[in-house]
Amino acid sequence: MELNEVLRFADEKVFSKTGKHLDDLQETILKEVCQGRKYAKIAQDCDRSEGYVRVAAYELWKILSDVFEEDVSRVNVKAILERAKFYTNFSPTTIGSENVTVNNHVNFCQRKVRSPSSPQNPQQTPTQPHIDLGDAPEIFTFFDRTSELSTLENWITQEHTRLIALLGISGIGKTTLSLSLIDRIKTQFDYVIYRSLRFSPTLDATLTNLLQIFSQQSEIPQSIETKISQILDYLRKYRCLIVLDDVQMLWGSGQLAGQYKTGYEDYQLFFKLIAEVCHQSCLILNSWEKPREIARLSKDNHPVRCFVLGSLGVAAKEILNSQKLSDQETWETLIDIYQGNPLWLEFTATLIQELFGGRVAEFLQCEMPILDEGLQSQLSQPFGRLTAAELAVMVHLANQPEPVAVSQIFNKIPFSPSEIVNAVRSLGNRFLLDTQEQEQITLFSLNSVVKQYVKTQT
Ligand SMILES: Nc1ncnc2c1ncn2[C@@H]1O[C@H](COP(=O)(O)OP(=O)(O)O)[C@@H](O)[C@H]1O
Ligand SMILES: [Mg+2]
Structure with missing residues (x-):
C-alpha cells in the first residue's frame, strides 16, 4: 500500500475523531517510523532533541490508539494503519466514527485516555482531593489580594489555563498568594500539589517526586521521556493543580534573566509540553525572574498566562497593625516608600518596633529609605x-x-x-x-x- 495514502488516511481519521490534523512533526514521525527509521535519526533530520521526538511520538501513539481503538506503538503502527485502511475501503463505518468530538474544529481534551503505557494501577478519581503541599510554609495571616485571587481563579477554573507564571520581586507575596489560591479552589481538583524548587532539583528528580504522589505503589520509570509522558497522562486523566515555587532557581547567574543553568534545560521542554499538550490540569510557576518561554507560548495562543504581582496596597496596613506600630496617619507613606512589599514592610516594621518604639513618624524623620539588613539580603x-x-x-x-x-x-x-x-x-x-x-x-x-x-x- 502506498505510504502517502496510509498517511493521508491516518490524518483523516485523526481529524474526524479529534477535529485536529496531525501537525508537521507528527506527520514526519509517522512517515519516518513507517519507513523503519529510529527516533535518533528522526530527531537529527528535523533538528530536534531525541527526547523531544520521543515524547512527541508517545503523544502521537496515544492519539492513534484512541482513534483506532487499539494499542498503537512504533512497532505496530504501520500494520495497524494498513489494516484499518484496508477494512475501511470495504466498510466505511467500521472504524472510529463514534464519539466524535469535533466542534467548530476545536479539539476537546478527553478525560479518559487509552494508552499502552498509561500508568499502572490507574486510580479512580478521588472523591476528596489528594493534597500534598510538601514543605509549603504555613500561612497564618492573609490580607486582601481579592482581585488577584479572582483573576487567577477565573483563569484556572473558567478559562482552563494550563500554565501560569506568577511573578514578582522577592517578598511581594507569590508563595503566600499561591497557597491561599490553593485553599480557595482545592475542592475543584483531584490532586493539589505544591513543591518548591529552592534546592534546584533536576527535572528528573522533580518528575520522580511528582510521580511518587500520583502512583504510590507503581514503579517509577527510569527514562525521563517516560516520566514526562506519565505525568502528562495524569494531568489528562485527573484535574491537577500543581504549584512549582522558586522556579528562578533553575536559572543561572552572570547571564541574562531566565537562562537555564547547565543541566536544567529540559525543564523548558517540560513547561512547553504542559502548555501545548491537551490536558485538564494547571501548572503554576512562581518566580522572581520571568521565564523566557512564557511570552513566546502565550503569543502562540496556548492557554498560558503571566501574572505579575504588585504592591499589597493599603491592605499592608494590616501588617503594620499586627506589629503594633503607631502613628497610623503616616502608614500610607511608609507603605509607598517600601513599595507595598509585604516582606520589606515586615522587616522595616520590626526595625521600627525595636529602635523607634513602634513610632513610624519618628522613623520617617530619618533620610529615607532605610534598608534593614534582612531587606538588603x-x-x-x-x-x-x-x-x-x-x-x-x-x-x-x-x-x-x-x-x-x-x-x-x-x-x-x-x-x-x-x-x-x-x-x-x-x-x-x-x-x-x-x-x-x-x-x-x-x-x-x-x-x-x-x-x-x-x-x-x-
Ligand atoms: N497577602 C498577604 N497578607 C499577609 N502577609 C503577606 C501577604 N503576602 C505576603 N505576606 C507576607 O510577606 C512575606 C513574603 O511573602 P512570600 O509569599 O514569601 O513572598 P514571595 O514568595 O513573593 O517571596 C511573608 O512573610 C508573608 O507572610
Ligand atoms: Mg516565595
Whole structure:
C-alpha cells in the first residue's frame, strides 16, 4: 500500500475523531517510523532533541490508539494503519466514527485516555482531593489580594489555563498568594500539589517526586521521556493543580534573566509540553525572574498566562497593625516608600518596633529609605545574578534624578546599544525596573528602595 495514502488516511481519521490534523512533526514521525527509521535519526533530520521526538511520538501513539481503538506503538503502527485502511475501503463505518468530538474544529481534551503505557494501577478519581503541599510554609495571616485571587481563579477554573507564571520581586507575596489560591479552589481538583524548587532539583528528580504522589505503589520509570509522558497522562486523566515555587532557581547567574543553568534545560521542554499538550490540569510557576518561554507560548495562543504581582496596597496596613506600630496617619507613606512589599514592610516594621518604639513618624524623620539588613539580603539575590551590562545600567539609573529612555543610556556606559537594550529587558524580567509611558516614550527608573540599595553597594 502506498505510504502517502496510509498517511493521508491516518490524518483523516485523526481529524474526524479529534477535529485536529496531525501537525508537521507528527506527520514526519509517522512517515519516518513507517519507513523503519529510529527516533535518533528522526530527531537529527528535523533538528530536534531525541527526547523531544520521543515524547512527541508517545503523544502521537496515544492519539492513534484512541482513534483506532487499539494499542498503537512504533512497532505496530504501520500494520495497524494498513489494516484499518484496508477494512475501511470495504466498510466505511467500521472504524472510529463514534464519539466524535469535533466542534467548530476545536479539539476537546478527553478525560479518559487509552494508552499502552498509561500508568499502572490507574486510580479512580478521588472523591476528596489528594493534597500534598510538601514543605509549603504555613500561612497564618492573609490580607486582601481579592482581585488577584479572582483573576487567577477565573483563569484556572473558567478559562482552563494550563500554565501560569506568577511573578514578582522577592517578598511581594507569590508563595503566600499561591497557597491561599490553593485553599480557595482545592475542592475543584483531584490532586493539589505544591513543591518548591529552592534546592534546584533536576527535572528528573522533580518528575520522580511528582510521580511518587500520583502512583504510590507503581514503579517509577527510569527514562525521563517516560516520566514526562506519565505525568502528562495524569494531568489528562485527573484535574491537577500543581504549584512549582522558586522556579528562578533553575536559572543561572552572570547571564541574562531566565537562562537555564547547565543541566536544567529540559525543564523548558517540560513547561512547553504542559502548555501545548491537551490536558485538564494547571501548572503554576512562581518566580522572581520571568521565564523566557512564557511570552513566546502565550503569543502562540496556548492557554498560558503571566501574572505579575504588585504592591499589597493599603491592605499592608494590616501588617503594620499586627506589629503594633503607631502613628497610623503616616502608614500610607511608609507603605509607598517600601513599595507595598509585604516582606520589606515586615522587616522595616520590626526595625521600627525595636529602635523607634513602634513610632513610624519618628522613623520617617530619618533620610529615607532605610534598608534593614534582612531587606538588603533579599535584594542581594537578584543582584548577585546581574551581568556586567545590567549592573552598569543599574548604577547609571541609580544616579538619575528622573526616569530615562533606553536611548538616553547609550554612550553613557561602556556597552553597545544592543548590550544595553538586552540588559534593560533582562532587568525588567527581574522586576528591578519601574516603567512608565510618557508622550509615547518608555521611561525607566528605579524605585527608591532599589535605588538606595544600588547606592549602598557601589
Ligand atoms: N497577602 C498577604 N497578607 C499577609 N502577609 C503577606 C501577604 N503576602 C505576603 N505576606 C507576607 O510577606 C512575606 C513574603 O511573602 P512570600 O509569599 O514569601 O513572598 P514571595 O514568595 O513573593 O517571596 C511573608 O512573610 C508573608 O507572610
Ligand atoms: Mg516565595
